[in-house]
Amino acid sequence: MSIRRRVAIAAAVAVAVAVAVASLASYVAVRARLLATVDSSLRTLVERGLNARALPPRGEFRRGERFGGPLVYSQIVTPSSDLSEGSGERRGRSARARADDVRLPVTERDREVAAGSARAYFWDADIQGVSLRGITAPVATGVAIELARPVDEVQSALKGLGIILLIVTGAGVAAGAGLGWVVSGRALRPVTAFTARTEELADAGDLSRRLPVVGDDEIARLARVFNGTLDKLESSAEAQRRLVADASHELRTPLASLRANIEVLQQPGDLLPEDHEALLRDVVEQTDELSALVTDIVRAGETSVREDEAQDVRLDEITDAAIERLRRLHPGVLVLEDLSPLVVDGVPERLNRLVANLLDNAVKWNAADKPIEVTLREGVLTVRDHGPGFAEDDLPRVFERFYRSPEARGMPGSGLGLSIVQQVAQMHGASVTAGNAPDGGAVLTVAFPAERADL
Numbered sequence: 205m206s207i208r209r210r211v212a213i214a215a216a217v218a219v220a221v222a223v224a225v226a227s228l229a230s231y232v233a234v235r236a237r238l239l240a241t242v243d244s245s246l247r248t249l250v251e252r253g254l255n256a257r258a259l260p261p262r263g264e265f266r267r268g269e270r271f272g273g274p275l276v277y278s279q280i281v282t283p284s285s286d287l288s289e290g291s292g293e294r295r296g297r298s299a300r301a302r303a304d305d306v307r308l309p310v311t312e313r314d315r316e317v318a319a320g321s322a323r324a325y326f327w328d329a330d331i332q333g334v335s336l337r338g339i340t341a342p343v344a345t346g347v348a349i350e351l352a353r354p355v356d357e358v359q360s361a362l363k364g365l366g367i368i369l370l371i372v373t374g375a376g377v378a379a380g381a382g383l384g385w386v387v388s389g390r391a392l393r394p395v396t397a398f399t400a401r402t403e404e405l406a407d408a409g410d411l412s413r414r415l416p417v418v419g420d421d422e423i424a425r426l427a428r429v430f431n432g433t434l435d436k437l438e439s440s441a442e443a444q445r446r447l448v449a450d451a452s453h454e455l456r457t458p459l460a461s462l463r464a465n466i467e468v469l470q471q472p473g474d475l476l477p478e479d480h481e482a483l484l485r486d487v488v489e490q491t492d493e494l495s496a497l498v499t500d501i502v503r504a505g506e507t508s509v510r511e512d513e514a515q516d517v518r519l520d521e522i523t524d525a526a527i528e529r530l531r532r533l534h535p536g537v538l539v540l541e542d543l544s545p546l547v548v549d550g551v552p553e554r555l556n557r558l559v560a561n562l563l564d565n566a567v568k569w570n571a572a573d574k575p576i577e578v579t580l581r582e583g584v585l586t587v588r589d590h591g592p593g594f595a596e597d598d599l600p601r602v603f604e605r606f607y608r609s610p611e612a613r614g615m616p617g618s619g620l621g622l623s624i625v626q627q628v629a630q631m632h633g634a635s636v637t638a639g640n641a642p643d644g645g646a647v648l649t650v651a652f653p654a655e656r657a658d659l
Contacts, residue, residue: 207395208388215384216377223376227369234365238358239337243326246339246351249276250324279308279350281340283319287312308350314340318348328355335359394423402430411438455494462490517555519546519652520580526559527578530567537567538575546580548652550632558628561621562587562648569646585650593640602638625650 288309309329316322317340324341329352338352401415411434415427465487469480520543527539548555566576566589574590594602603626622638625648629636634652641647 208385208392211388211392212381212384215387216381219380220373220377223373227373231362231365231369235358235362238361239355242337242353242355242358243339246326246337246353249351250339250341250343250349275354277308277336277338277350277352279310281310281314281318281348281350282346283315285310285315285318287315308338308352310350314348314350317342318346320345394421398423398427405434411441455498458490458494462487462494465490514549514551517548517550517552519548519555519559519585520544522552522556523559523578523580523585526556526563529560530563534567536572537570539563539578540575541578543578543580544582546583546652548632554628554631558625558650559585561625562650565589565621565648566591566646574645583652583654585652586647588641588645588647590645593644593646594638599638603636622648 288307288311309331313322313325317324320342324339326337326339329336329338335355335358336352337355337358338350340348340350342348398415405413405415414431414434417424417427417431465483468475469483469487475483523543524541527541530537530539562585563576563578566587569591570576570589571591576590577586577588579586603622626636629650632652634650636648636650639647639649
């Protein structure tokens, strides 16, 4: 069901409920008013009829009497009066052709009023098709009087009022549904236009297009949010295209070199054993380099940490293990470490990659006779080397994917190491910065937030 139809139905239901409540209240109020008028006239007759000679004459039950007319039925009741048929109910026998044969119904309560043990009260009865409104009131000791008058005119007026109220309710519902349909159509016109524009953008497939933002209402806010989503989507698509292009470029060189070496090995000829072994070593090294590059590219495509992967990780232990591996691979490198215990909520494998990439970058640029300094204090991991440091022009781009400074282009690597460091840090809610030490050398710092770390 469309929103417009739901709004129209809701408006119709709301109008129906409001009109029904108002109609019912009006009906009850009018009925109470009419009956109050009848009760007032009966009470006046009781006050006048303090003796039987002052009572109005008896009459016949006849339809069509004008409301408020002289037709009133009276009857004396004593504690010993006979009860009518169906004792306790307003039935009885009456409505004969002659006025003298008229008998109003008598109940036990009427006899109690005559005996003085009950107060006067009003009652309603329907006798041979004639609706009566009556009163039973004491007039003397041991004597009560019943006065009744037809209320056909009251019933007729209420019936006519009920018909009118039903017509008004139906008309109100129809009008509410119609107005709801019209108003909802006008109110939802911006939504319809917004939907049409978004469908047009989806069909075009052009992420550079944006929705126009007019005003400051909900539709304008929705358009701003949608445009912001398109901005992020366009940035993500552009980053994906750049990753694919850069990855293709980076993979081309080791693949070409590997192919060339394999082709040389396949050619018949008299290769010296040492040349053959050198080519085989180059093939193995290039294969390892290609495998590491593919791994880095896969890591570069990861953007988040699943909740089921996260666990409590001792970052100081991971850092210490990474330093031990570095010492085994590079026996001549001196590493000075100062590690305080730190528990981080994260993924061990990815945090290990973060630390390993930081150390690999430091080894690559560190001076041969200088140490690499690694500290972990108060949730901050710092790795410093004593190499040339970052050039001022390179500092803004050191964390870009596949970016390599002019000095690094002749060295092995993919240009993804520090990019992966930043990516893993962001996955774990940490921030990473790059800078230079005052006395020379590069400084890379990873700061974990207090809510994600237990010092």
